[in-house]
Amino acid sequence: MGAALLMPYWFLxxxxxxxxxxxxxxxxxxxxxLPIPAAVVTGLVAGVRQMEGTAVKELLGGPLAGMNVPVARSLRARVSTGLWFSLHLHVGVVVxxxxxxxxxxxxxLMLFPFLGWSMLEDERGVLHAWKGSPYQWLAPPAGLxxxxxxxxxxxxxxxxLAAFAPLFLGPTSExxxxxxxxxxxxLAERNRLARELHDSVGHALSVVTLQAAAASRVLDRDPAFAREALTAIEESARAALTDLDHVLGLLREDKARTTPQPTLADLGRLVEQTKLAGVELDHSVxxxxxxxxxxxxxxxYRIVQEGLTNALRHAGKVPVTLRITVAEQRLHVVLANPLGGTPSRTRDGGGRGLGGIRERVTVLRxxxxxxxDGGEWRMEVSLPLMSGA
Known part of the structure; x- marks a missing residue:
């Protein structure tokens, strides 16, 4: 291929x-x-680097096959591509x-002993001298x-060429x-979306599971409570679908399908859902x-949501205390529940709640x-308000 590409330079x-x-x-x-510098100048064109990188990956392989070869934008990348292009063309001519x-x-050579004199045009060379002598049988091995x-x-x-390709075509340090x-x-965006799904949909499923279990236990003796629990399940499921639609809209980069994310102003709905799940929640904001x-x-909001979900999963229906305060330009969240409660059946499959909360706290510094802490499980979070600027 290099020889074919160099021919136009020679003809011109x-x-x-x-x-x-x-x-x-x-x-x-x-x-x-003169084709040597002419090929170098041609290699300075931005797209040549990507073209040569593709050719090396498909035809030669080597270390460059696992590298990304973008269009050459910097002067250093273009000069390296020009040198490689000239090397490619001239090695291709030799081969x-x-x-x-x-x-x-x-x-x-391989057919020499079997050729007649009329087929040979060498009347004065070595082959003519060898014809008919024992040396003529050295010609076939020489041809092979x-x-x-x-x-x-x-x-x-x-x-x-495959070994040197990364040096000329590989990505620069920049x-x-x-x-x-x-x-x-x-990776950060993927982790953020995973946290959104875990905190919103995971919380809704935990609450729905507990509410459904409570409704099934009192369905015969307290139909009014069962009806209220089923209504809460419907609201929780609808909220989970809204959150899921928001995350899917982000994945598809479809702004029309994204919805505003809940804030602390929506805390009332979260508190009501938690109470309907059978949790005695003492909160102050x-x-x-x-x-x-x-x-x-x-x-x-997501931190509080995941904290309540963890309490439901790992402690069961125990009293939970939630305090949210603002002091010294910081938002303080304290959530506590007694230890030793009966664990919920939904605790299987957890383990990412505290990690997700810690990631959110780290992002906001x-x-x-x-x-x-004593006889209770306690979570304290402090967020600087300037993080939202």
Whole structure:
């Protein structure tokens, strides 16, 4: 392929040299040497790097096959591509010329002992002197050796070019940094969406499970409570579907399908759902919470939601205390429940709740402490309000 790409350079230079004062030996030297810088200049075109990278991956393989080869944008990447393009073309010419010349020559050598004099045009050379002598039987092995040498040249040239390709076509240090930043951004977005699904849909399913269990136990003796629980299940399921639609809209980058995320202003609905699940919830919220920045308010809502879900899953229907206050430019969330309650049947499959809360707190540069404290499980979260700026 390199030989085919270099042919137009030679044809053009032969025409130009023929019109120039360069004649004889100097004209031939010009035709042979000028394609080298001409190929380098062609390689400076931005798209050549991607084209050459694709060719190397498909035809040569090697270390470059696992690398991303973007369009050359920096001067360093373009110069490296130009050098590679010139190297590719000229190595291709050597291999191509050998591939055209060696096979017929090797065929003549291998058939030499069996050829008649009329088929030979060498009347004064070595082959003429060997004809009819014992030396003529050295010609077939020599022809086979020529073919082996040609195959060796092709393999070695391919291996060497594949080994050097990352040096010329591989990503630069700046491109590696950009690629890592893009991967980190995608990973962070994926983790954020996973937290949204876990906190919203996971909480709704936990509440629905407990509400359904409570309704089934009192269906005969307290139909009014069962009806209220079924209504709460419907509301929880509808809220979960809304949250799910929001996350799917983000995944599809469909702004028309996304909905505003709940904030601390929507805490009343969350409290009611938790109480309907059979949890005795003692909560108090400062009036100043209404002035909390939107970003902090959204994350704080999810933190409270996941904290209540953890209490339902791991402690069962025990009294839960929730305190939300604002002091010294920080939002404080305290959630506590007694230890030793009967664990809920929904605790299987958990284990990511506290990790998700900690990730949210870390993003907002807040502080978090969670664990046994005396006879109760206690979680304290402190978020700086400036995080929402």
């Amino acid at each position: 230079l032969m025409v130009l040299v023929g019109l120039s004062p360069l004649k004889g030996m100097w004209g031939g030297v010009a035709v042979l040497l 191509g010329a050998a591939s055209l010349a060696v096979p017929p020559f090797a065929a003549v 050796a020529c073919l082996v040498a040609l195959l060796g040249l092709i393999v070695i040239a391919g291996r060497v 491109e590696r940094v950009v690629e890592l930043e893009e991967k980190a951004a995608k 400062d009036d100043a919470v209404g002035g909390v920045p939107a970003a902090v308010s959204r994350e704080a 807040g502080d978090m402490a969670a664990g046994p």
